[in-house]
Amino acid sequence: MPRDGTATRSRILDSAERLVKVNGYAATSVDQVITESGTSKGAFFHHFPSKLDLARTLVQRYADADVAELREAMAHAEAATDDPAERVSAFVRWFEERDEALLGEESNCLYISILTERELVVDGTSDPILGAVVAWREELTRLIGAALGDREDAPDPEALADHVFVTFEGAFLLARSTGDPTTMRRQLRALRQMLEAVLR
Amino acid sequence: MPRDGTATRSRILDSAERLVKVNGYAATSVDQVITESGTSKGAFFHHFPSKLDLARTLVQRYADADVAELREAMAHAEAATDDPAERVSAFVRWFEERDEALLGEESNCLYISILTERELVVDGTSDPILGAVVAWREELTRLIGAALGDREDAPDPEALADHVFVTFEGAFLLARSTGDPTTMRRQLRALRQMLEAVLR
Incomplete structure (x- = not known):
């Protein structure tokens, strides 16, 4: 579980970085990050309570x-x-x-x-x-x-x-x-x- | 009327420029521009059919x-x-x-x-x-x-x-x-x- 959690966290961060660099911060939604990283809402909010934490x-x-x-x-x-x-x-x-x-x-x-x-x-x-x-x-x-x-x-x-x-x-x-x-x-x-x- | 229209248009553009420079484009809403420029929704959309036109x-x-x-x-x-x-x-x-x-x-x-x-x-x-x-x-x-x-x-x-x-x-x-x-x-x-x- 810890290893899997770390991998998910990194995948979320990688997707978010790509989206924010290309489209800007305000134009990037949490939903887009979840979709792009192929994770779930639950997993996302487990790692990052808010967009600002991300x-x-x-x-x-x-x-x-x-x-x-x-x-x-x-x-x-x-x-x-x-x-x-x-x-x-x-x-x-x-x-x-x-x-x-x-x-x-x-x-x-x-x-x-x-x-x-x-x-x-x-x-x-x-x-x-x-x-x-x-x-x-x-x-x-x-x-x-x-x-x-x-x-x-x-x-x-x-x-x-x-x-x-x-x-x-x-x-x-x-x-x-x-x-x-x-x-x-x-x-x-x-x-x-x-x-x-x-x-x- | 035309002179007044030109002044309103400039005021909208000045406010929008200030807001977009400071807060970014995606983070700037048409409502904010209307409030900041002290104009009306009607006047705004008369000059700019959409945010993209602006x-x-x-x-x-x-x-x-x-x-x-x-x-x-x-x-x-x-x-x-x-x-x-x-x-x-x-x-x-x-x-x-x-x-x-x-x-x-x-x-x-x-x-x-x-x-x-x-x-x-x-x-x-x-x-x-x-x-x-x-x-x-x-x-x-x-x-x-x-x-x-x-x-x-x-x-x-x-x-x-x-x-x-x-x-x-x-x-x-x-x-x-x-x-x-x-x-x-x-x-x-x-x-x-x-x-x-x-x-x-």
């Missing part, structure tokens, strides 16, 4: 995976080279090289669907997103700061660090509008080239 | 204003200097200097709320957004291309041009998450500094 778990799970991906890219960049500027390039390139997963069919970011709903921001459901934003900011500020050194005219390393998050989210939206599956890769490449120019 | 007009109006802003910034940049790279800087700076309006209280971009709803993308309601994206892309590819010249290792001017749109949309989402009103200005500044480094 949203909270969904956001936390997504943000945890996002931070894990950050750590993986960072470990890759630090293993690749000792040169600070080259580490920044290696970090961005790690995402460029795996963007089929990032920008496959109907790819989207759960953050966008959640941050669009003001109620979810006000009631704290979106807080794990801020946690992930801060994790990316801290890690990348350290990496970019090391590459900038103590140049007098250096741009703000924290703003450059945040710009990586900005590029991901903006590129997801651009891809949504144009339908062009090369968008994410091209935008990550442009980001890397601009960072390389700044850090040169 | 959305279509709203998106077109917003995209038209966006393209007008692009043209204004471009005229400003071209009047400011003859140097192609300095024109790119002047273009971005134009937005940096007026971001109180861009990122005032609860500022947000209608595009995000619309692109989050897949149905609105599929049924063509979001098409004017693509029209605006293409207008920005064409004007900025021309401007950035002139500054890049025919350098062999030059980055893709179209990707750099699209990155301006990407920065705006990503920064709106970052600001939504952090609640930090300096986000847009800092991100535009980082964008300008990176473009200046690439074009140096």
Whole structure:
């Protein structure tokens, strides 16, 4: 029973994530999630007393995976080279090289669907997103700061660090509008080239 | 009567834009728009037979204003200097200097709320957004291309041009998450500094 319960819970979360990413949070009903995940009303409400409970778990799970991906890219960049500027390039390139997963069919970011709903921001459901934003900011500020050194005219390393998050989210939206599956890769490449120019 | 009708129509659109930007499209009901705009059901449906008609007009109006802003910034940049790279800087700076309006209280971009709803993308309601994206892309590819010249290792001017749109949309989402009103200005500044480094 516990194993089966865990599997059902994951299946519900996977279906909900897919639906919320594609259609938005307000446009996704609990009934749709139940149908899509092939579960029952009883099983659903056993795991999630309300749609809001589902949203909270969904956001936390997504943000945890996002931070894990950050750590993986960072470990890759630090293993690749000792040169600070080259580490920044290696970090961005790690995402460029795996963007089929990032920008496959109907790819989207759960953050966008959640941050669009003001109620979810006000009631704290979106807080794990801020946690992930801060994790990316801290890690990348350290990496970019090391590459900038103590140049007098250096741009703000924290703003450059945040710009990586900005590029991901903006590129997801651009891809949504144009339908062009090369968008994410091209935008990550442009980001890397601009960072390389700044850090040169 | 016609003048009064035009005023009512604008008031409905203004209220709807505010609600959709803040709460999202699916979470905004026609009843809310009617209440917020202080109009009647009869007046509303006289101007907009359905919520979808309202959305279509709203998106077109917003995209038209966006393209007008692009043209204004471009005229400003071209009047400011003859140097192609300095024109790119002047273009971005134009937005940096007026971001109180861009990122005032609860500022947000209608595009995000619309692109989050897949149905609105599929049924063509979001098409004017693509029209605006293409207008920005064409004007900025021309401007950035002139500054890049025919350098062999030059980055893709179209990707750099699209990155301006990407920065705006990503920064709106970052600001939504952090609640930090300096986000847009800092991100535009980082964008300008990176473009200046690439074009140096």
